[in-house]
Amino acid sequence: MTSVTELGYLTLGVSDLAAWKGFAANVLGLEVVETGASGRCELRMDYWSRRITLIEDGSDDLKATGLRVAGRDEFRDMAAQLRAAGVEVTVLSEAEAEARDVLEVMTLNDPNGYAVEIFHGPLVQFDKPFHPGRRMHGRFKTGDGGLGHVMQSTRASLDANYEFYRLLGMRGGIQYKLQVPGAPGPVPLMFMHCNERQHTFAFAGPGEKRVNHIMMEVDSISDVGLAYDLVSRSGLPVIIEPGSHANDQMYSFYFKNPSGFLSEIGWGGRPAVHQSEYYQRDSFGHTPVPGTMKGFMVPA
Helix, strand or coil, X not given: CCCCCEEEEEEEEECCHHHHHHHHHHHHCCEEEECCCCCEEEEECCCECCCEEEEECCCCEEEEEEEEXXXXXXXXXXXXXXXXXXXCCEECCHHHHHHCCEEEEEEEECCCCCEEEEEEEECECCCCCCCCCCXXXXXECCHHHCXXXXXXECCCCHHHXXXXXXXXXXXXXXXXXXXXXXXXXXXXXXXXXXXXXCCCEEEECCCCCCEEEEEEEECCHHHHHHHHHHHHHHCCCEEEXXXXXXXXXXXXXXXXXXXXXXXXXXXXXXXXXXXXXXXXXXXXXXXXXXXXXXXXCECC
């Protein structure tokens, strides 16, 4: 089976591009790249030409996830693999691929109706070192693990999501039956991985937005603390206090971004264990701020 190898890029629709540029540079530490196009910019976190594209369209939500395959042969094998399973796939033009700074790209929808783009050949700019938007103690941890992970609010069943992302060569399953304040019972959370990062995708119950949160990992714990201070000073709401997850053992915290969904900054995640196990609570911390969880894992 042909498999995707990493979460390569994201496209986000936003209402306030100026606010996002300030947030990306001054809170997250990303490099903001102006494209010359009105209502659009790109964000870098390593040598790739972009990891996130921001489009000012008012949606304040995830527009597309970009998943990488190794090369030309795998790209064609993946298209055939998906079509044989009855998935509708559209291979985009060379110009549309160039607009994404990749060699080839195809589009499809997952069981929730969310856009997935599968590509190969990203533009890597070793002549243009990453320049963070504000001072950092270290760097973002990307490499073979991709840009981080995304938790989506799922409209389809967890089983439907599992079967679809298995078609992409991903592995995983339910890892939490989580007790969430305000929820009527344990909340099942499903996680899928495609490389040594413990998970690339996570799936929660219905939420106000397609995306629950986006996680970016740093290679210095000091940058988690620095980000926490910057978030607190900026007045952005902290939603979940610092703590350590049981599944990936990431030390992290969660806060709202200008689009109203969550950003997570983490450090110290362990690799995928490649075997099934589940948890009822996190290792320590990660206390939800009272009254803030509605619309994320608790119905609004």
